Amino acid sequence: MPRATAPQTLSREITISGHGLHGNRPCSVRLVPVASATGLLFVHTPTGTVIPAKADLAGDLVLSTTLVKDGVRLQTIEHLLSALSGLEVEHLRIEVDAEELPILDGSAAPWVDAILEAGIQTLEGRRRFMKITRPVEVRNGDRWIRVLPFDGLRLRYVIDFPIPALGRQSRELSLTPDKYRRELGAARTFCLAQEIDQMRARGLALGGSLDNAVVFGADGPLNDSLRFEDEAVRHKMLDLVGDLALLGAPLLGLVEAHAAGHAMHVALAQAILADPGCWEWTEEGEPANVQFFFHPLVALPA
Ligand SMILES: [Zn+2]
Secondary structure, eight states: OOOOSOOOOSSSSEEEEBTTTOOOOOEEEEEEOOSSSSOOEETTTTEEEEEEGGGBOOOOOOOSOOETTTEEEEEOHHHHHHHHHTOOOOOOOEEESSSBOOOOOOSHHHHHHHHHHHHHEOOOOOOOEEOOOOOOEEEETEEEEEEEEESSSEEEEEEEOTTTOOOOOEEEOOHHHHHHIIIIIOOOEEGGGGGGHHHTTOOTTTOOOOOTTTEEEEEEEEOOSSSTTHHHHHHHHHHHHHHHHHGGSEEEEEEEEOOOOOHHHHHHHHHHHHOGGEEESSSSSOOOOOOHHHHHSSOOOO
């Protein structure tokens, strides 16, 4: 799948249903192709409220990403946004009949499968990228996230949890639709077993189970198996891709995150949008691989 140079939507509509992770309520999501490049627009069908997927509408960011507009909340949007952004589908109407999107299997894989089943088609015009020209950083104690100028979109993520079963994990990759699908999309959300009582007392994770999350106990995962040895850091990267979709346009830069989460991912997107001096529009998303022609034996990093 080559990188898209034109804006993309789906070829036909498709509906997916399931239960929310936090509220455990049923929800149907209808993905509807659009005729022109209008971005990603959520529609809360019970009220008719249209909520653009934009960082300035992000509200509650505890353990999921929520958009809020005119008193309507749409919670846990990040895995669908991640699948769409990872596959470069940036223009779509997303009709939702409840306030929390289905968690499905806890990863973005069911969304990826649905998108590929519906098919992807291009729209008129050129895809426009936000190219980072100056570093932007958000820091909160030991946790930080920053973006630096880079040709392409590269992600570098480190997590460090104080239990041996999880510990420190790091991963880095240059994002393409194929790499997204193979390396990030199937990584499931996760939590620590010791956090579950506290989350439920706050009304969170009420729909959570070993069918839609990896739960790490003191000795290892309570699930039968992991999909990747470092599934946890891959899921954080999946979340990051989804939260960065709230920029409203694809990003060109190197994003480095250390022990970050939804709140910091969204804070970075807001900081980028708030400072037009640190980025510029470009239609050149694919770096010219000049090195290939002069040094054909030098392999570029993955
Ligand atoms: Zn997630």
